[in-house]
Amino acid sequence: EKPGRYIGKEWNSVHKDLKDINIRFAFCFPDVYEVGMSHLGMRILYHLLNEQEDIYCERVFAPWLDMEELMRKENIKLFSLETRDYIKDFDFVGFTLQYEMGYSNIINMLDLAGIPKLSAQRREGDPFVVAGGPCAYNPEPLADIVDFFMLGEGEEQMLEVMDVYRQWKTRGLKREEFLDMVSAVPGVYVPVFYDVKYNEDGTIESIKPSKEGIPSKVKKRIIKDLNNAYFPDKIIVPYIDIVHDRIMLEIFRGCTRGCRFCQAGMIYRPVRERTVEELVSIAEKLVESSGYEEISLSSLSTGDYSRLNELVERLMSKYEKDRIGLSLPSLRIDSVSLKLIQDVQKVRKSGLTFAPEAGTQRLRDVINKNVTEEDLLNSVGAAFDTGYSNVKLYFMIGLPTETMEDVDGIADLGYKVLDRYYQVPKSQRGKGINVTISTSCFVPKPFTPFQWEPQDTIESLKEKQKHLQQKLKRKGLTYNWHDPELSYMEAVFSRGDRRLSKVLIRAWELGCKFDSWDQCFRYDLWMKAFKDCGLDPDFYTIRKRDFDEVMPWNHIDVGVTDKYLKKEYEKALKGETTRDCRINCTGCGINMLQEGGIC
Incomplete structure (x- = not known):
């Protein structure tokens, strides 16, 4: 279908003489090339590892269905793009876990590679299967499959793991001895060294180290500066179009807003910014080396960067004459100014995306969004006044305490945004108004104040979607929605325990893969896998947890305390908001994660 996914040799890809290489690392993304090549973490770690003289990091993506069929027919095992060598002969096979519905592809890729799917079945000479990324903060559904996890930011940790491997390899030690050695690296979690006991009702009784010297809690890693x-x-620079085909300039990490549904806002704390001078310098090098004509300012909430206007002015003054544009993909409703919009659209005008998340102020207060309807109308108004006519609004349905009045509020906001467009004089309006309203289904996530909440049922979510389909029928409005059955499966693995490893393998045996793709997702096969394994998926989704329940991720420390999460949950039920912690510390605990504090 797309041969460009598999040919390699792209501009700026790295090629080394294998006789000089001591460690080979297969960086695997469990989705197709276009998705994986858009991932900033891969872009960073690929070049970081390859700057080490004796390490060769090579890229591996999930082959699409047509390519996989051909590979199996011709008995071709999974290979890297750089050398075409089979990854079963590498030292490490590393997966980045960006989305729970990519887990079945991990099983499929291991099978295609000829690597045993269970860590207990791997022997001397097999590669170590390692994983990291946001989903690794609940590693348990993959605990029987992955040899070890790297939790937190990887730039320093990855090189420390490589140092340990060099020592182990030089000494000619056994496979388990490496796992023992690497478990001493801060942020590394080795599942086989932990025992999990269950209560009769299926909840977890305890998670404890099974040998001396193993930490009872694994703390995530943070880059301080x-x-x-x-x-x-x-x-x-790829040969084919990818999802984010542009320079991604990471301006800061972390978020201080404290939205109660948002896992990223909790696990990526604390906020650390790059200076404008550093960012302009990085941008200059990337433009020169890549030839890209668009720079995306990447972060969880770009509008919260403390020197955003200055940065935009510096970049536009430098690159406007060369027709190199800027995009700001994650703007908050309350952080958009008319001047910012005017600066960004100097080269090219793209659509604007805002995320009110909920349709009423009551529910926005419950989730601690801390934006108002007035903020939204002011922001879209500023955009419409400068000629924008394409706006996307993101909402969630199924949020805790949601009522049908809140669902109606989504449609009402859509109409108000549309009405604001028509308030612009006809001669000044951008042509072809399109307000796209998208609703995703709320998925309770670990390390959030809503981690104890049940997910809304599939039936209820479908009713709410039908209701919005009926209400959003005006010209200029488009309504998109997310599959509730897919969100249900995401919720299973988001808060699942290590018993799910067998379900995952059984689902793959039944034919599950590329579950995040509508044309491939088979809810019926997943339900059969659960039945075959004797587990009830509702146990993980629609069941409310007590505060004293032992969660599958209780032995992982992201720096945000349970005390803080419980306090935020109780405030949510009262409809009370919490201020942005850039204004004043809210006591989440992140400043105690490392000695001396870093917040």
Whole structure:
């Protein structure tokens, strides 16, 4: 279908003489090339590892269905793009876990590679299967499959793991001895060294280390100073279009807003910014080495960067004459100014995306969104006044305490945004108004104040979607929605325990893969896998948890305390908001994660 996914040799890809290489690392993304090549973490770690003389990091993506069929027919095992070598012969096979519905592809890729799917079945000479990324903060559904996890930011941790491997390899030790050695690296979690006991009702009784010297809690890793952190001065330029086909300039990490549904806002704390000077320098190198004509300012909430206007002005003054544009993909409703919009659209005008998340102020207060309807109308108004006519609004349905009045509020906001467009004089309006309203289904996530909440039922979510379909029928409005059955499966693995490893393998045996793709997702096969394994998926989704229940991730420390999460949950039920902690500390605990505090 797309041969460009498999040919390699792209501009700025790395090629080394294998006789000089001591460690081979297969960086695997469990989705197709276009998705994986858009991932900033891969762009950073690929070049970081390859700057080490004796390490060769090569890229591996999930082959699409047509390519997989051909590979199995011709007995071709999964290979890297750089050398075409089979990854079963590498030292490490590393997966980045960006989305729970990519887990079945991990099983499929291991099978295609000829690597045993269960860690207990791997022997001397097999590669170590490692994983990291946001979903690794609840590693338990993959605990029987992955040899070890790297939790937190990887730039320093990855090189420390490589140092341990060099020592182990030089000494000629056994496989388990490496796992023992690497477990001493801060942020590394080795599942086989932990025992999980269950109560009769299926909940967890305890999670404890099974041998001496293993930490009872694994603390995530943090890069303290982002200005001194590694960032590549070149990026690979693909031959084919990818999802984010542009320079991604990471301006800061973390978020201080405290939205109660948002896992990223909790696990990526604390906030650390790069200076404008550092960002302009990085941008200059990346533009020169890649030839890209668009720079995306990447972060969880770009509008919260403390020197955003200055950065935009510096970049636009430098690149406007060369027709190199800027995009700001994650703007908050309350952080958009008319001047910012005017600066960004100097080269090219793209659509604007805002995320009110909930349709009423009551529910926005419950989730601690801390934006108002007035903020939204002011922001879209500023955009419409400067000629924008394409706006996307993101909402969630199924949020805790939601009523049908809140669902109606989504449609009402859509109409108000549309009405604001028509308030612009006809001669000044952008042509072809399109307000796209998208609703995703709320999924309770670990390390959030809503981690104890049940998910809304599939039937209820479908009713709410039908209701919105009926209400959003005006010209200029488009309504998109997310499959509730897919969100249900995401919720299973989001808060699942290590018993799910067998369900995952059984689902793969039944034919599950590429579950995040509508044309491939088979809810019926997943339900059969649960039945075959004797587990009830509702146990993980629609069941409310007590505060004293032992969660599958209780032995993982992201720096945000249970005390803080419980306090935020109780405030949510009262409809009370919490201020942005840039204004004043809210006591989440992140400043105690490392000695001396870093917040």
